Amino acid sequence: MANNKITSRDVDFAKWYTDVVRAASLADYSSVKGCIVIEPNGYAIWEKMQSILDKEFKKLGHVNVQMPLLIPESMLNKEKELVNGFAPEVAWVTIGGQKELDDKLCIRPTSETLFCDYYKDHVSSYKDLPKLYNQWCNVLRWEKETRPFLRSREFLWQEGHTIHSSKEEAMNETNQMMEVYYKFFHDYLAIPSIKGKKTEKEKFSGAEYTLTNEALMYNGVALQAATSHYFGQKFAEAYDVKFTNKNNELEYVYQTSWGCTTRMIGGLIMVHSDDYGLVLPPKIAPKQVVIVPIGDSEEVKTLSNSFKEQLLEKDIITYIDDSDKSPGFKFAEAEVNGIPVRIEIGERDLAKGTITIARRDTREKIEVSKDVDIVTYVSELLDTIQKDMYERAEKRRDELTFEAHTLDDMKKILETQPGFIHAMWCGDKECEEKIKEIKGCKSRCILEGAKSIDDKCVCCGKEAKYHVIWGIQY
Amino acid sequence: MANNKITSRDVDFAKWYTDVVRAASLADYSSVKGCIVIEPNGYAIWEKMQSILDKEFKKLGHVNVQMPLLIPESMLNKEKELVNGFAPEVAWVTIGGQKELDDKLCIRPTSETLFCDYYKDHVSSYKDLPKLYNQWCNVLRWEKETRPFLRSREFLWQEGHTIHSSKEEAMNETNQMMEVYYKFFHDYLAIPSIKGKKTEKEKFSGAEYTLTNEALMYNGVALQAATSHYFGQKFAEAYDVKFTNKNNELEYVYQTSWGCTTRMIGGLIMVHSDDYGLVLPPKIAPKQVVIVPIGDSEEVKTLSNSFKEQLLEKDIITYIDDSDKSPGFKFAEAEVNGIPVRIEIGERDLAKGTITIARRDTREKIEVSKDVDIVTYVSELLDTIQKDMYERAEKRRDELTFEAHTLDDMKKILETQPGFIHAMWCGDKECEEKIKEIKGCKSRCILEGAKSIDDKCVCCGKEAKYHVIWGIQY
Numbered sequence: 001m002a003n004n005k006i007t008s009r010d011v012d013f014a015k016w017y018t019d020v021v022r023a024a025s026l027a028d029y030s031s032v033k034g035c036i037v038i039e040p041n042g043y044a045i046w047e048k049m050q051s052i053l054d055k056e057f058k059k060l061g062h063v064n065v066q067m068p069l070l071i072p073e074s075m076l077n078k079e080k081e082l083v084n085g086f087a088p089e090v091a092w093v094t095i096g097g098q099k100e101l102d103d104k105l106c107i108r109p110t111s112e113t114l115f116c117d118y119y120k121d122h123v124s125s126y127k128d129l130p131k132l133y134n135q136w137c138n139v140l141r142w143e144k145e146t147r148p149f150l151r152s153r154e155f156l157w158q159e160g161h162t163i164h165s166s167k168e169e170a171m172n173e174t175n176q177m178m179e180v181y182y183k184f185f186h187d188y189l190a191i192p193s194i195k196g197k198k199t200e201k202e203k204f205s206g207a208e209y210t211l212t213n214e215a216l217m218y219n220g221v222a223l224q225a226a227t228s229h230y231f232g233q234k235f236a237e238a239y240d241v242k243f244t245n246k247n248n249e250l251e252y253v254y255q256t257s258w259g260c261t262t263r264m265i266g267g268l269i270m271v272h273s274d275d276y277g278l279v280l281p282p283k284i285a286p287k288q289v290v291i292v293p294i295g296d297s298e299e300v301k302t303l304s305n306s307f308k309e310q311l312l313e314k315d316i317i318t319y320i321d322d323s324d325k326s327p328g329f330k331f332a333e334a335e336v337n338g339i340p341v342r343i344e345i346g347e348r349d350l351a352k353g354t355i356t357i358a359r360r361d362t363r364e365k366i367e368v369s370k371d372v373d374i375v376t377y378v379s380e381l382l383d384t385i386q387k388d389m390y391e392r393a394e395k396r397r398d399e400l401t402f403e404a405h406t407l408d409d410m411k412k413i414l415e416t417q418p419g420f421i422h423a424m425w426c427g428d429k430e431c432e433e434k435i436k437e438i439k440g441c442k443s444r445c446i447l448e449g450a451k452s453i454d455d456k457c458v459c460c461g462k463e464a465k466y467h468v469i470w471g472i473q474y
Numbered sequence: 475m476a477n478n479k480i481t482s483r484d485v486d487f488a489k490w491y492t493d494v495v496r497a498a499s500l501a502d503y504s505s506v507k508g509c510i511v512i513e514p515n516g517y518a519i520w521e522k523m524q525s526i527l528d529k530e531f532k533k534l535g536h537v538n539v540q541m542p543l544l545i546p547e548s549m550l551n552k553e554k555e556l557v558n559g560f561a562p563e564v565a566w567v568t569i570g571g572q573k574e575l576d577d578k579l580c581i582r583p584t585s586e587t588l589f590c591d592y593y594k595d596h597v598s599s600y601k602d603l604p605k606l607y608n609q610w611c612n613v614l615r616w617e618k619e620t621r622p623f624l625r626s627r628e629f630l631w632q633e634g635h636t637i638h639s640s641k642e643e644a645m646n647e648t649n650q651m652m653e654v655y656y657k658f659f660h661d662y663l664a665i666p667s668i669k670g671k672k673t674e675k676e677k678f679s680g681a682e683y684t685l686t687n688e689a690l691m692y693n694g695v696a697l698q699a700a701t702s703h704y705f706g707q708k709f710a711e712a713y714d715v716k717f718t719n720k721n722n723e724l725e726y727v728y729q730t731s732w733g734c735t736t737r738m739i740g741g742l743i744m745v746h747s748d749d750y751g752l753v754l755p756p757k758i759a760p761k762q763v764v765i766v767p768i769g770d771s772e773e774v775k776t777l778s779n780s781f782k783e784q785l786l787e788k789d790i791i792t793y794i795d796d797s798d799k800s801p802g803f804k805f806a807e808a809e810v811n812g813i814p815v816r817i818e819i820g821e822r823d824l825a826k827g828t829i830t831i832a833r834r835d836t837r838e839k840i841e842v843s844k845d846v847d848i849v850t851y852v853s854e855l856l857d858t859i860q861k862d863m864y865e866r867a868e869k870r871r872d873e874l875t876f877e878a879h880t881l882d883d884m885k886k887i888l889e890t891q892p893g894f895i896h897a898m899w900c901g902d903k904e905c906e907e908k909i910k911e912i913k914g915c916k917s918r919c920i921l922e923g924a925k926s927i928d929d930k931c932v933c934c935g936k937e938a939k940y941h942v943i944w945g946i947q948y
Contacts, residue, residue, distance in 0.1 A: 031549055031591050032579070035542035040607070043538050064517045068509035069581070069612055069628050070565075075505055091544075092569040093581065096627075097616035098562055105506070107543070107567065107581075117505050133514070138543055138612070142571035153570075154543050 002275035003336055009275055013219040018148060020269055023336050024278040027148045034146045034153035038262065041337060042149075044286035045265050046156060050136060052188055052284075053158065053260065056180050062132040062160060067114040069137075070105040075113055079238040082112060085205025089142040091153075107140040112206065112231075112257060115161035116239035123253065125244050126165045130173075134160040149266030150223075150474050157261035163253040165245060167232070170254035174230040177258040178211040181226035189264065190281035190390040191215050191271050192397055193225050194420070194469060196445025201432055208232040214444040214469065217270035220400045220418040222444050222471035225267060228258035266474075271393050272361075278338030279361050281389050282382040289318040289378060290339045292330045294346035303355075304345050307374050314375050316382070335360060340385050341378060345370075361385050361392075405454050407435070410470070414439045418472045422447075424464035426457035434459050435470060444469045476749035477810055483749055487693040492622060494743055497810050498752040501622045501739075508620045508627035512736065515811060516623075518760035519739050520630060524610060526662055526758075527632065527734065530654050536606040536634060541588040543611075544579040549587055553712040556586060559679020563616040565627075581614040586680065586705075586731060589635035590713035597727065599718050600639045604647075608634040623740030624697075624948050631735035637727040639719060641706070644728035648704040651732040652685040655700035663738065664755035664864040665689050665745050666871055667699050668894070668943060670919025675906050678731075682706040688918040688943065691744035694874045694892040696918050696945035699741060702732035740948075745867050746835075752812030753835050755863050756856040763792040763852060764813045768801045768820035777829070778819050781848050788849050790856070809834060814859050815852060819844075835859050835866075879928050881909070884944070888913045892946045898938030900931035908933050909944065918943045 002008065005023045007015040021027055026042030038046065054064075070093060077083055090106040108114065119131060136158045146152045160177060164170040178195055185191040193213035203210040207229040215225045236242070236252035245251045272279040282288050289311055293304045304320050311318040321330045327344070334342050344356040350370055358365045359381065368377065400419030404410040413421055418439070425431060425443070435441055435458075450467040457464045476482065479497045481489040495501055500516035512520065528538075544567060551557055564580040582588065593605060610632045620626045634651060638644040652669055659665040667687035677684040681703040689699045710716070710726035719725045746753040756762050763785055767778045778794050785792040795804045801818070808816050818830040824844055832839045833855065842851065874893030878884040887895055892913070899905060899917070909915055909932075924941040931938045 028592070028596075030542050030588070032542040032544050032546060032588075035544065037542070037588075037592050038540040040537035040539055043540055046540075047538065063514035064521065065514055066512040066517055066520075066630065068504050068506040068511070069614065070506050070509065072506060088572055091567045091571075091579075093565045094568045095566040095578075097565075097618070104569075105565075114504070114506075114511075118502070118511050122502075138540075140543065144571070156540060 003277050006275055020273050020277055021148045036148050036152050046262055048284050048286055057134050062134045065133045065135055067111050071108055071113055072103045072105055074103050079206055079235055081206040091140050091142055109139055109141045111159055112235055116235050116241055119163055120239055120241045123243050126246055129165040130162055132162045134158055149262055155262050157259050159259045161257045163255050167254050170256050171230055174211055174228045174256045178228040181213050181260055188283045189268055192394045196447050199443045201429055202443055204229045212445050215267055216397045216420055222473045223267050226260040231255040272389055277336030280338040282340040282386050285340050287317050287339055289316055289341045290334045291320045291343045294327045297347050299350055300345050310375050361389055404458055407459055411438055414441055421470040423458035424454040425466045425468045426460055426462045427465040431457055431459035439472055441470050441472055444471050477751055480749055494747050494751055495622045510622050510626050520736055522758050522760055531608050536608045539607050539609055541585050545582055545587055546577045546579055548577050553680055553709055555680040565614050565616055583613055583615045585633055586709055590709050590715055593637055594713055594715045597717050600720055603639040604636055606636045608632055623736055629736050631733050633733045635731045637729050641728050644730050645704055648685055648702045648730045652702040655687050655734055662757045663742055666868045670921050673917045675903055676917055678703045686919050689741055690871045690894055696947045697741050700734040705729040746863055751810030754812040756814040756860050759814050761791050761813055763815045764808045765794045765817045766804045771821050773824055774819050784849050815855055835863055878932055881933055885912050888915055895944040897932035898928040899940045899942045900934055900936045901939040905931055905933035913946055915944050915946055918945050
């Protein structure tokens with residue numbers, strides 16, 4: 001029987017999702033409307049994501065900084081597209097130190113303006129470039145409907161903001177960071193993502209273009225997993241960020257930004273978890289192995305401790321649950337919390353010379369000799385779980401990937417089972433908007449260089465220019 | 475000749491301080507009034523501080539969480555002392571999503587209220603206790619006069635908030651965390667601090683008592699380095715955080731909080747740095763060794779690379795400065811940035827069979843055989859520098875530590891050379907306020923259990939109750 005605190009995934013996916021968030025103590029609603037409390041289990045996943053990505057960023061020469069939380073209205077107003085994009089969803093500080101402010105301050109929804117304002121005074125020559133800065137911080141967007149991790153007014157993220165002396169270098173950076181995210185999702189989160197370019201309608205306000213990683217959730221709904229923007233010289237012109245190039249001419253810098261957020265904790269849940277609670281890929285799991293001793297004989301204790309020490313020695317994060325709860329309760333708790341591997345060491349099993357090892361992903365129980373080389377066994381099992389989880393997610397994604405040649409095809413698919421829909425597009429916004437009328441289906445990304453699957457636009461029948469993936473989004 | 479961008483420390487300490495902050499690219503002013511940009515060199519120090527403290531906190535069973543940035547006015551108002559303490563210095567969000575808010579939201583100046591609001595729904599039995607939560611985040615206080623790191627409207631910190639089932643356990647936690655900070659300052663920042671208790675006047679709004687670590691800067695001004703508060707059941711009563719104890723009775727929880735901020739980057743500068751720029755204790759330096767190759771012969775390159783690899787192998791963070799600047803420029807740059815050890819590898823020296831190693835703290839240059847066991851040599855040198863820096867700071871602190879038996883003593887000391895002043899106190903607020911009239915001198919802390927140095931209060935002459943350290947503060 002599945003966890004009785006969790007609605008079945010197939011009965012009500014939305015309810016199932018929030019049930020898992022609560023049952024695994026990842027986050028809770030707060031008394032602050034639209035904002036969540038990230039609880040220890042959820043924050044530990046974020047810490048792990050941070051440490052992996054931060055290392056990757058640094059390997060590529062990026063350094064961390066911290067810009068202010070607040071942006072004066074006058075500074076924000078310098079770049080019109082960004083203002084128009086974010087104005088409806090910012091929070092304004094109008095009173096500070098008991099006084100009404102002359103220039104009100106918005107809480108950063110993103111920090112392009114602040115980075116530009118800093119860069120303009122810190123770059124003069126091509127020798128000062130590139131600047132490869134990143135920051136880990138909180139941002140705020142006044143969302144109307146919120147869901148834990150997926151959409152909340154405040155969220156945590158990293159935002160990279162780089163400036164370069166040439167268009168080519170900045171475009172390479174934009175591409176490189178999309179690849180970093182892709183690899184992170186693939187290798188650590190066990191989430192297959194699709195790389196592509198956003199349409200003009202869906203790109204980031206102010207960007208020349210936006211590259212994206214799009215992932216598909218278990219229920220066939222799409223999640224924008226991380227984006228990387230190329231700004232060209234747009235912001236540089238608005239904020240006057242100039243440098244002297246090698247030919248001794250003044251030129252505006254070329255700029256990028258890229259970000260990944262706590263939303264991916266939601267993505268992890270919606271790709272991998274089940275009716276028993278959280279399922280985590282071993283490489284992102286803050287705790288990888290739980291040992292449950294059953295009974296309190298010396299042999300049980302000694303073996304539990306020995307296994308724990310051996311595993312910790314090899315950096316496999318292991319703990320013993322020796323609380324006074326029943327074994328059944330401990331098993332269910334380890335399951336709901338998504339501990340990838342559970343080792344049950346019981347007196348009766350030991351008498352037969354065995355222990356039991358349970359996989360969280362498949363819930364399979366395996367009887368193993370108590371003399372097993374535990375480090376090798378568990379290492380291999382963790383690798384297998386990681387690999388299997390990726391393959392299962394990929395299989396599910398592929399099963400929910402369709403092809404449409406007419407609007408009717410699209411309607412039928414979206415009414416039966418949403419997923420990723422491949423279809424050709426002429427490039428007109430009107431067609432994009434018409435398609436959106438079908439259950440809010442949006443272009444997820446343009447697959448650049450992908451083979452054509454039709455000559456005609458799926459919507460208007462005119463000449464097709466782009467191979468696009470469409471879907472319903474979170 | 476000292477760095478020409480830096481005012482002499484003895485001429486104008488305040489100007490020297492901001493010159494060092496700028497020359498070492500630690501932080502810059504931003505266009506957001508009262509807020510700074512923490513630049514890569516400054517943020518790297520903070521990252522190092524975070525990683526050390528975070529490991530210590532976790533060793534003691536603490537876990538990280540993330541509470542919302544915003545506090546509704548109605549929630550804040552529940553605990554009067556806290557409100558009164560912080561009301562004058564908060565920033566209020568009054569508009570969100572283009573609408574006036576009914577319940578305005580303040581940006582957290584500290585998060586006691588948010589933790590209590592969370593705890594009240596997540597604790598019911600003594601079995602749920604203790605909760606040992608911490609968060610790394612930004613907070614905002616609407617300061618009028620600001621200085622980089624020392625006092626700015628927004629700053630970064632960690633705030634631990636724990637709740638316990640007994641008074642004794644909570645008081646032990648308060649004490650334990652003060653000790654953690656003390657050891658961190660001592661072992662890593664090479665800053666001797668004095669542990670004590672704040673007077674009623676100086677304690678944290680709403681706390682039953684506040685423990686503090688007080689450090690003395692090079693110019694004799696005191697810095698409150700980190701505090702740890704015991705709240706008793708005050709907040710628990712205001713926010714209704716109750717649990718069923720072992721006797722099956724409802725009881726309010728016992729609470730603590732403790733914090734350390736980016737201000738300590740300022741402390742590091744003011745204790746150790748000099749007219750040549752930043753001086754960093756090796757254990758907190760993000761980069762510990764710079765190798766400067768002089769000339770570009772193969773031998774110079776090979777030895778530079780070999781040293782770098784050997785040192786990195788032993789986790790001594792080393793880089794080669796092979797930019798096209800002159801050696802003199804590179805030396806000055808390494809000095810201003812506070813790299814603890816510089817290795818100069820030049821063709822001429824190599825012909826004599828030597829290399830030169832320079833200590834940043836003493837600026838001493840040492841000629842060493844090129845066949846030196848570089849790992850052993852540098853490891854020992856880094857240890858020596860760390861130890862010497864602590865001893866130098868302690869010596870300076872002791873030289874600037876005085877004893878006063880009358881108000882006249884105090885005046886004379888404060889007019890000549892401020893420092894830590896030991897003096898007895900009767901415990902009356904009036905005397906504290908009278909002493910404050912002398913150049914704003916405040917009680918830093920009560921030395922509990924310290925020997926008496928007089929029977930009478932330094933101010934009123936009545937019976938002395940406390941041995942107090944006084945000083946002018948940042």
